[in-house]
Amino acid sequence: MDKHLKPRPKHSNEKKLAFKGLNSQILIDTADNPNIGRKYTIQFAHLSEAARFTKPLEDIMSGLGHAVPNTLGTMIFMESTANGYNEFYDLWTSAVNGKSDWLPLFYAWHEFPEYSLPLENGKLYPIDNVKFASPLEKQNFLLDEKMIKQKYGLTDEQLNWRRWDLVNNCSGDINKFNEDNPSCPQDAFVATGNLYFNREALKRQDIKKPLAIGNIVREEGRYIFRQDVVGLFKIYEHPKKNEQYVVAGDPAEGLEHGNKSTGVTLNKRTNKTACIYNHNTSPDRLEEDLRKMGHYYNEAIIACENKGYGYSVNQGLYKHYGKVYRKIKTKKGFTEPTLDLGWNTNSVSRPQMLAQLAEEIAEGSTELMDNDLISQCWTFINNAKRGQPEAEKGKSDDLVLARAIAGQVRLEQPYKEKFPIKIKRKHFRGLSGY
Numbered sequence: 444m445d446k447h448l449k450p451r452p453k454h455s456n457e458k459k460l461a462f463k464g465l466n467s468q469i470l471i472d473t474a475d476n477p478n479i480g481r482k483y484t485i486q487f488a489h490l491s492e493a494a495r496f497t498k499p500l501e502d503i504m505s506g507l508g509h510a511v512p513n514t515l516g517t518m519i520f521m522e523s524t525a526n527g528y529n530e531f532y533d534l535w536t537s538a539v540n541g542k543s544d545w546l547p548l549f550y551a552w553h554e555f556p557e558y559s560l561p562l563e564n565g566k567l568y569p570i571d572n573v574k575f576a577s578p579l580e581k582q583n584f585l586l587d588e589k590m591i592k593q594k595y596g597l598t599d600e601q602l603n604w605r606r607w608d609l610v611n612n613c614s615g616d617i618n619k620f621n622e623d624n625p626s627c628p629q630d631a632f633v634a635t636g637n638l639y640f641n642r643e644a645l646k647r648q649d650i651k652k653p654l655a656i657g658n659i660v661r662e663e664g665r666y667i668f669r670q671d672v673v674g675l676f677k678i679y680e681h682p683k684k685n686e687q688y689v690v691a692g693d694p695a696e697g698l699e700h701g702n703k704s705t706g707v708t709l710n711k712r713t714n715k716t717a718c719i720y721n722h723n724t725s726p727d728r729l730e731e732d733l734r735k736m737g738h739y740y741n742e743a744i745i746a747c748e749n750k751g752y753g754y755s756v757n758q759g760l761y762k763h764y765g766k767v768y769r770k771i772k773t774k775k776g777f778t779e780p781t782l783d784l785g786w787n788t789n790s791v792s793r794p795q796m797l798a799q800l801a802e803e804i805a806e807g808s809t810e811l812m813d814n815d816l817i818s819q820c821w822t823f824i825n826n827a828k829r830g831q832p833e834a835e836k837g838k839s840d841d842l843v844l845a846r847a848i849a850g851q852v853r854l855e856q857p858y859k860e861k862f863p864i865k866i867k868r869k870h871f872r873g874l875s876g877y
Contacts (some may be wrong), residue, residue, distance in 0.1 A: 477502045480510035486517050494523035494531035501530065521545070525622055525631035528822045528835055532632050536818060539628075549631075552624035553601050560604035567599065568606035574615040584617065587643055591626055629821070636824030639797070639832040641805040645820055648804065651812040653677040653719075659735040666738040675732060679812050680710060680717040687711040687858050688740035691786070691849035692733045692747035693841050694726045694756050704729040705841040707816070708740050709849040711858035714803065715810040721842055726752040730759040737764055744768055746852045748844070749785030757785035768852055786848050796847040797832055799854060809850070816842045 450462040461468035472479045474496035480488065488511055493500060511517050523531055538545035552558050560568070575581040592602060605620070613619040618633045625631035629646050638645075657674035659666055668678065682688070689709050695702040706720035706729070717740060720732055729747075733756070737745045746768035749757050761767045761784050770783040788796070803809040804820070811817050822838040825831075834840035 474498050474503060478506055479503060480507035483510050484512065485510045487511075488519045490519070490521045490523075492523045493521045494526035494529060499530065500534065525625070525633065527635035528632055528838060535628070535632075540814060549625075549628055551595070551626050552605075553595055553597055553626065558604050558608075558624075559598065559600040560607050561600055562603050567603050568610065570606055570610070572610045572615045573606075573617065583643060595626060632821065634822060634824050634835055636826060636835055638821070639823045639825050640801050640820050644805045644807060645817070647807060648811050648817050648820075650814045650817055651679060651810075653679055653813075654681065659732075659739045661735075661738075666735060668739065675720060675722060676736070677719040677721075677813060678717070679719070680715065682717075682740045685861065686741065688717060688743035689849050689852045689856070690733060690736045690740065690743045690745045691845045691852065692720075692729060692745065692753075692756065693845040693848070694729050694748060694752040695723075695841065703839065703841050705845045706733055706736055707842065707845040707849050708736055708743065709846070709853060711853050711856075713810075714808055714850075714853065716812045716816065716846075719813045719816060719842070721815050726756050727759070730756045730763075733760060734764045737766065742766060744852065744856065746786045746848050748848065749783070749787050753785055760784075786852070788844065788848070792851070793831075796851040797843075800843070800847040800850050803850060811846070813842070816846060819843045 450465050450467075452460060452462060455461075458471050459468055470483070470485075474490075474493075475498060477498050485507070488507055490496075490503075490507075496503065508519070511519050521531075521534070525532065534543070534545060535547060537543045538547040570581075570584070573581075573584065575584065588602060588605075591597060605624075608624060609615060609617060609620045613623065621630035622633045627646070655668065655670050655678045656672060657668055657670040657676060657678070659668055659676055661667075668676070668681065687710075689711060690706060691709070692706045693704070695704045703721050704724045704726070706718070707716065708718035709715070710717050718736060720736065724732070733745050733747060737743045744766050745760055745764065747753055747756050747760060757767060767784050768786055770787065786792075800809075804811075811820070819834065819838070819840055819842050822835045823832060823840055823843050824835050826833050834843075
């Protein structure tokens with residue numbers, strides 16, 4: 444910079460750098476101060492390693508966010524490596540989904556040219572010190588290595604650096620490497636607990652944009668769909684002739700933060716998500732909306748959780764719709780439905796339905812498609828303290844459970860191809876005599 448343009452410092456210490464005659468200054472503070480920025484008007488703010496702040500991000504942004512005017516010539520930068528599924532993850536997800544004005548920018552490790560290491564004697568860095576729980580896990584690592592090389596067009600030198608950094612800087616922990624040096628956002632946000640679903644298989648679940656968002660309404664005796672950007676239903680597949688569907692629901696009071704009433708429609712034949720319902724609604728409203736989903740999707744069977752508020756939902760469904768799931772029991776070699784309405788998630792059925800969903804995801808035999816559903820799968824962990832798989836603290840699993848119910852009902856009552864009834868016309872030859 445030319446000397447005559449270089450501003451002269453007025454104050455300079457570890458917290459502030461002020462300039463003479465410019466009425467401007469650079470301030471430095473720590474995230475331990477919840478009142479940071481409250482007494483200033485700031486044009487540019489840079490929050491470094493925001494995912495690792497010890498104070499809640501919402502407390503910091505309530506002060507700092509208002510200190511930066513929402514006008515031209517101002518900006519807030521929030522950068523960080525990921526730190527599990529915390530507030531920073533929520534901000535990132537909102538930005539990716541277009542639910543805020545934050546602009547999401549992701550930079551993969553292989554985009555930096557310095558992350559490359561020459562091979563020694565033409566061989567990749569050894570992985571003897573990488574932590575593998577089983578030989579299968581080692582095999583999956585090598586397969587994943589080939590996959591990311593092809594997907595991102597990596598060189599052997601880049602893979603060599605990846606192995607070297609994994610062993611020497613990440614203690615052989617692949618999850619730690621992915622958190623600090625991700626290839627994609629899904630790699631970055633490693634769950635703080637032990638993820639229940641197969642991590643690599645979950646990465647292959649593509650998030651799809653809904654075909655339409657809107658409401659299901661009754662018109663002249665038929666249930667039709669009307670598009671509405673603030674509608675209740677996300678449609679991934681409109682009902683098709685001869686297809687069979689199952690609707691699963693999980694009710695909530697509709698008042699608790701983070702606890703929503705959910706509905707999932709599943710195509711029995713293709714095992715693909717057809718419709719998603721995920722809202723803070725009352726049990727009465729859920730019953731009405733599940734009925735609409737059932738009618739719209741070819742008079743589908745409805746399986747709603749029957750505990751708590753689910754009891755009244757199932758009673759209403761049976762009274763006003765009729766085609767409600769009933770508990771199946773086996774007796775003397777055959778199965779028959781009982782009088783128990785709805786799906787009961789208990790110590791026996793819960794592990795079974797979650798294991799079935801986990802198997803489908805691992806084998807790639809289902810397409811989840813919905814962003815909210817897949818996001819909940821990423822925060823569904825094996826909770827060692829409670830001895831069961833469930834949502835990570837502060838997260839939801841309503842859609843996961845509804846989808847698992849739908850999958851179990853599909854297994855019990857699979858798709859059956861319906862053959863049209865053909866009537867053969869009989870030809871009679873009459874004989875007459877004179």
